[in-house]
Amino acid sequence: MKQNPLITYPERREMNPHYHDYATAVKKVKNILKKHLNTEVKQYQSEEELQSIFGTIKQMLQENDKEIEVIASVYDHVSTGTVYYTSEENYRVIPSLINNIFYFKKHGVAMVRIPIYQNHEDFEEDFIFAKDDESMLLFLQDMIETQRQSMTQGITIFTDTDDGVVRHREKITNQVPRADVLLNDDMKTDIFRSIDEFFLKSGSFFKKYDIPYKRGILLYGTPGNGKTTLVKSIAGSVSAPTVYWQITENTSSYSIQEVFSTVTKMAPMVLVIEDIESMPDYARSAFLNALDGATSKEGIFLIGTTNYPEQIDPALINRAGRFDRAYEIKQPDDTLRELYLRKKGLERFLDEGVLHHLIQKTKGLSxxxxxxxxxxxxxxxxxxxxxxxxxxxxxxxxxxxxxxKQDWNTDDYTHKLGF
Known part of the structure; x- marks a missing residue:
């Protein structure tokens, strides 16, 4: 049922001057879209979805996707371009996500992030426009698929900051073959077998044996023994999105909600939570609730890592459905140390006798x-x-x-530090 608004633009500007400024910008956007579509457009709100879609827009702009077009900017004295650095090309310029009207020709949909200035503060508000509901829904579905396909091209890093969740994608430039993952053979077989059944065979194993299509594993152990290498190998061996979430002191219920809202739409996918014991105390309840909600949905392969398992909230690992298995990544034994040192090619420098002595000498090293x-x-x-x-x-x-021991102050050693 169509509803008539109580206050219309530009009626009674003195009643709400802030609304007049806000409505002026939106009205201008609607006018230019009407010219493009030859029809009136509807205005929609979906804060959660729009935040995610703007991340996809940024990726599309970086890849020069022809589906997206900048048809106008909103304000004349607000920047319309963003300079960013890439390792391949040094510096590039792409249209700014703020102040530009992005038009998607295939769907007849437009999005704009308008800067708002009021009460001596500035912020941005996201708007989306479409000719009808059907076009809007098809656009959202296609954008989720576009985002998912983009995320399979590397590892997506989510970092909690003062400004919310910042995301960027890292290409997997150095693929880590499974043969280069130094683990106990039984553990290695167990982990990669579960990965293969989860992704490479479309979860048929889970369906055949009536097992919930979800998995959670915890990797723990002292630093420097291959947890990150294992995760990189997993990410590079599956054709599914991999999200690497870095928890910080800025992690909050809002960032937790944003991360899990994104990953559940990308399933089947891998979610890696690094240093899981560092979750702030004030956010743990929200984290556990979100974790239960995410793992109750199909297609999430959850990997938690920690160097300090004794610091993990017992509620995290003592409840079924959060983490199914915990694997200790131990210091390498004689066999693994020899395998690693030979892979590095130490035979170029050492004869067999000295190499065997080195293998024994390095017992206990990571x-x-x-x-x-x-x-x-x-x-x-x-x-x-x-x-x-x-x-x-x-x-x-x-x-x-x-x-x-934090014991640095001895005269016979300080000169060796070099810093």
Whole structure:
């Protein structure tokens, strides 16, 4: 049923001057859209959806998508372009998400983020226009699919900031083959088998055995032993969106809602929550509620990582449906250390006897520390030769001990720090 508004523009400006300024901009936008579509347009509101769609618009602009067109700007003295840096092209300019009217020719839909200035403050408000409801709904469905396809081209990073959730996409430039993931064979088989059943076979295993189509695993252990490498390998081996969510001190119920609202629309997909124990106390209740809501929907493969499992809220792992399995990523044993060091090519610098001694000498070191051992050996070989592996490893162990104890103030060691 059509409703008649109580107050019409420009009626009684003195009653609400702020509305007059607001309505002037919207009226101008509607007029130019009427010329484009040769018909009146309807104005819609969907705050949650629009925030997500503007992220997709940014991606489309960066990729020079011809489906999107800038037909006008709103204000003359508000910027219409944004400069950003890319590793491939240095600097590029794309239309600003603020103050430009974006028109989608296929659907006859337009979006604009208008800057609003009132009461000595400024903010932006999002508007969407379409000729009818059907066009609007088809547009939203297509934009979700566009966003999903875009997200499969890399890893989407969500970071909680003062200004809300900031997202960007990182291309997977260095694919991590599964063979390069250093884990216990049984654990590695178990994790990748569940990944394959979840994504590569369209969840047929879950349907066949009447298992809810969702999965949650927790990766825990000391830093530097391959949790991130495992996640990168998973992300690169599935043709599904991967979202990497970085929790910060700015994480709130609002950012939690935004993240989970996005990922549930992208299913089937992978959601990685890094350093899950760092969730602020004031946001934990909202997080647990959102987590239950997300995992109750099909298609979410949830991966949590932590270096400090003892700090995790027990409610997170003591309730079925949040995390199904917890895997400890341990310090590499003799077999894994040898495998890693041989993959690095230490045979170029060391004979077999010295290499075996090094494998035993490095017991208790992480994968990251083994990489530092390799770097030090390569540098010493390049500049000095012969190589003193005992001194290299002992110095690394001493540095590790002092880091853990925060014990730096000794005359015989401070000159080695270099900073």
């Amino acid at each position: 994968i990251a520390q083994l990489n530092e051992v390799y770097m030090s050996i390569a540098l010493q070989w390049h500049y000095e030769e012969p190589i003193n592996i005992d001194k290299i490893v002992d110095d690394l162990l001493e540095n590790q001990r002092r880091t853990e």
